[in-house]
Structure formats: C-alpha cells, structure tokens
Amino acid sequence: MIEFSTYNVIFFSISSFTLISAISVGLVNSLMRSLFFLILTFIGVAGLFILLSADFIAIAQLLIYAGSISILLLFAVMLTPESSTNNGNSKYFLPGILIGIIFTYLMVALVTIFQFNQLSGIHLKKLDFDNTIASIGELLLGKYIIAFELASILLLFALIGAISIVRSNESDFLISLNNKDKK
Amino acid sequence: MIELEYYLIVSILLFGIGLFVCIGKKNIISIVMGIELLLNAVNLAAISFSRYGSEFESQSDALSGHIFVIFILTVAAAEAAIALALCVLVYRHLKTINVSDVSELG
Structure with a gap:
C-alpha cells in the first residue's frame, strides 16, 4: 500500500504532469502548441531525474532537450510555415492508439509479473558521493574514452551533414545575388 | 515507498505515448517529436535501473546507466539536427511535409 509522504506526493504529481503533457503532444491540433507541450514533458522528465538523484543528467536534460532540441524543432516549425497550424492525424491514427495501448499493457504486465524488486533488493542504494x-567525468575520460571520442566525431559529422543538406546550390545563390544587384 | 516498478511504469507509459505519436501523425515534425518522447522514456528507464540496481562491485559502476544516457543524449541531438534539415529540404522541394504526400521518388 502506498503511504502518504512528501516523496510520494512529489513523484505522483511530477509523473502525472509529465504523462498528461505527453498525451497532449499527440492530441493538440496546433503544431506549435504540441511543441510547447513537448517542452513541458522534457521538464517533467528532468524532475523525475532529480527525484532519482541524477543531478548531472537532469541538468543535461534541461540544457539539451528543453533548451536546444526544442529550439531546433521550433526553427523547423517556423521554416515550414504552411504546416505550422496542422498537427493532423494520419490514416493510422486508430492503429497507433491500439499499438500504444497493447504495448503498454504487455510491458506493464511484464514488469509487475517479473518483480524486479525481489531480484534487485528493495532498499534504496546509498551512493556515497x-x-x-566527478564520477561521471572519471568514467567518461577513463573507461569509456573511445565512445566519448566517437561521440564527438559523430556530432561533428552531424553538424557538417545538416549544413550541407540544407544549403542551397552555390550557383543559385550567386544568380540571386546578381539579380539583386541589377535591381 | 516508491520503488523501481513505479518509475518503470511511468517510463513504459511515456514510451507507449511516443509510439502513438510516431504512428498516428502525418507531419514529419510530429514524428520527430514522437521519437524524442521514445528516447526520453528509454533514458528514464536507464536512470531508474541505475538508481535501484542490485549490488555493484565498485562504486563507479553504479553510474553506467548515467553514461548510457549521456550517449543517448548525444545521438539524439545529432539525429534531431539531421532530421530537421531533411524536413526543411523536403518542404523546399515539395511544399509539404506530410508523409502521406511525400510518396514518390524524384
């Protein structure tokens, strides 16, 4: 039975806030509003990370997801103006709901049957730091250094790739410049 | 006491909602939003396993889930940048970003 304590109240309020705003992402009509609900979802997940005592991950979540990825999405919405009011449903709307419900049911059944608590110990793990x-920094530059360097190369390639995909042809650009000069 | 299962159930619900957004929407940007929801659900599951996990041999092994999440964040940022560049490109050529209309090559 769930007793009434501060931690429980905070957990249930943050998780219901997160889930309600996540559902609103799918149900709201305007794409801009659904983007704002997505940002609220990110903030709620960051709150859950804080409850799980993952401070660095929570800050990174706020910086990267709620900060930069949402700004990227905002740019994409504003660069494609005709679609900014349209968050329409595809013809797979009902199958999507069905698949989501079936997946959720199966996984919740799996989690409740499997009883992770008995396997991994009911007590909270007391971390000593x-x-x-500091520990994440040591791990990133020690045990996982190859993955860390590969991640930086991946980011560099993604940056160059995104710029070279979006950039228009250089000749078109020069032609438009010439036309402007003539006017 | 809030235990591992509660966090896992929240994560599963978030994943289900993300799946629904991915499948049920026709706008490419909405689909990218759904993918971000999926990645967030996976992050939540990884962090909660890392928090409530069983005994670890050394102390720093307890943070492997955090390292996992950091790399997922990196890949998500790269993926979002590429996906949105493709969105803008498709819009520039076809004047639409509905996936049902972008069904022909060339």
Missing part, C-alpha cells in the same frame, strides 16, 4: 559529476 555528494554529486555524480
């Missing part, structure tokens, strides 16, 4: 940042 004040914050996780």
